[in-house]
Amino acid sequence: MRSGAMIHLNIEALTILSSLFVRDYKDVEGTQLINVSSCGGYTIVPTAVTYCAVKFYVSTFTEGLAWELKETGAKKKAKVLAPAATKTEFGMVANNVSEYDYDKSFGTYHTSKQMAGFLLELYDSEKVVGLVDRESFCFRLLDPLFPYAGNSAYNQQLM
Numbered sequence: 001m002r003s004g005a006m007i008h009l010n011i012e013a014l015t016i017l018s019s020l021f022v023r024d025y026k027d028v029e030g031t032q033l034i035n036v037s038s039c040g041g042y043t044i045v046p047t048a049v050t051y052c053a054v055k056f057y058v059s060t061f062t063e064g065l066a067w068e069l070k071e072t073g074a075k076k077k078a079k080v081l082a083p084a085a086t087k088t089e090f091g092m093v094a095n096n097v098s099e100y101d102y103d104k105s106f107g108t109y110h111t112s113k114q115m116a117g118f119l120l121e122l123y124d125s126e127k128v129v130g131l132v133d134r135e136s137f138c139f140r141l142l143d144p145l146f147p148y149a150g151n152s153a154y155n156q157q158l159m
Helices: 003-025 049-071 090-095 112-124
Strands: 032-036 077-082 129-132 139-142
Touching: 003 032, 003 049, 032 049, 032 112, 049 077, 077 112, 112 129, 112 139
Parallel strands: 032 077, 077 129
Antiparallel strands: 129 139
């Protein structure tokens, strides 16, 4: 995927669609927004700096929404799923090839069925982050990883 398209998709489209969904459903009991980031949204992967940067945005934006929804007492929850290598057509699209061999490219990866299971675990949990550890490939449910300065004396004072 070209860098421009990746930026438009993961930053612009995600921000607009997430914001509209939060606006319209923030007070509807049981609603959740789960954005898909990547373990690359929590670390920098060699030869994938732009990809990691846009996924950092997905992660921080979604964790920020989770904090803001909690702080305002909204009923909606925001969560972020951060997979590692998952066997899908993503490999072909990202590398602009007609065939992609996950066995040759990665020592370990998850299947799309496994990832769907992780997504359901995140959905059913009270945690904000569902992260696949890039080294162990274990899936973990976590509280937000980025700090929130909600009660800082240095925040802007709204009049």
